[in-house]
Each structure stands twice: as C-alpha cells, then as structure tokens.
Amino acid sequence: MAANPGVPEPALKLDTERTPTETIVRCVGKITVETAPLLQESVRALIPGAKCIVVDLEHVAYIDSAGLGALMSVWSSARKKSAEVGFRWPEPHGVAPYEVKLVHFNDYVRKLLRITRLDKVFGVPDESPGDEH
Numbered sequence: 162m163a164a165n166p167g168v169p170e171p172a173l174k175l176d177t178e179r180t181p182t183e184t185i186v187r188c189v190g191k192i193t194v195e196t197a198p199l200l201q202e203s204v205r206a207l208i209p210g211a212k213c214i215v216v217d218l219e220h221v222a223y224i225d226s227a228g229l230g231a232l233m234s235v236w237s238s239a240r241k242k243s244a245e246v247g248f249r250w251p252e253p254h255g256v257a258p259y260e261v262k263l264v265h266f267n268d269y270v271r272k273l274l275r276i277t278r279l280d281k282v283f284g285v286p287d288e289s290p291g292d293e294h
Contacts, residue, residue, distance in 0.1 A: 172196050175203050183262075184211035189220040192228030200228075204235040204261070208242060219265030224273055236261050236283065 173196035174189040184207050192200055207214050216235070224232075239261040263283060266274070274280040 173199055175199065177203070177207070179211070183213035183215050185215045185217060187217040187220070191223040191225075192221060192231060193223065193225045194227035197227040197231035200231045201234050205238050208235075208239055213262065214239065215262045215264055217265050218263055218270050219267060221267070221270055224270065229273070229277060229279065232263070233279070233282075 172191050172193065176187040176189070178185045178187070186204060186207070188200065190196070204214060204216065214235075216232070263285070266285070271280075271285070274283070274285055279285075
C-alpha cells in the first residue's frame with residue numbers, strides 16, 4: 162500500500178523486535194525535541210520485561226540536545242534497575258541483569274557522542290565491526 166501523500170512521515174520511527182536474549186529497538190529518522198519523548202517512553206516501557214535492550218542507531222540522521230538527553234535518560238532508567246548498565250559490543254563485557262546498548266553508529270552519531278564526551282560515559286569503542294557502512 163502506498164503512503165498517503167497528504168500525511169507526512171513520522172520524524173522518528175521505532176521498530177521493536179524481541180529475541181530470547183534481548184529486545185532490539187531500531188530507530189529510523191531524527192531524535193529531536195519533538196521525538197525524544199517517544200523514544201524515552203518506548204524504551205522505558207520495555208525495561209521491566211527485557212534484561213537487555215539494544216538501541217540500533219544505524220538509520221538515525223540527526224540527534225539534537227533533547228535526543229542526547231533521551232539516550233541518557235533511558236540509560237539512567239535501566240541503570241536504576243541494575244548495578245551495571247552499559248554498551249555491549251560483539252565481545253560481551255559480562256551479563257548485567259538489565260542493560261541498554263547502542264549499536265550501529267553512523268559517522269554522524271559517533272562524532273556527536275565523541276564531541277559531547279558521551280562516548281566515554283557509554284563506553285563506546287573507537288571502532289565497532291557493525292559500524293562500517
């Protein structure tokens with residue numbers, strides 16, 4: 162079915178997939194002051210039922226300060242449920258009871274996290290095998 166030309170596409174689309182070991186939230190679009198509440202509410206709602214939540218940022222074109230705040234907020238919410246929450250890469254750092262991971266950074270997202278020094282907070286490696294696109 163073709164999209165309705167009179168209805169604009171949402172600025173942020175979230176697709177959720179549950180696997181036996183994790184819940185994946187694929188983000189497509191922009192994480193901004195308008196869309197940050199959607200991301201926060203959607204991911205926070207998953208925390209009680211998922212030990213590991215993966216936030217896939219591969220198709221995120223833009224993140225503003227409210228978007229960065231939303232990422233910090235969901236990380237903090239998950240951290241309150243666990244002693245250790247961080248970003249896990251292909252080589253696991255250990256299994257935490259609750260975990261939020263960001264994966265598949267495009268160059269824009271990686272640079273933004275580095276400039277704001279959130280890469281250090283989240284333990285983002287300089288390069289990740291899933292980032293090469």
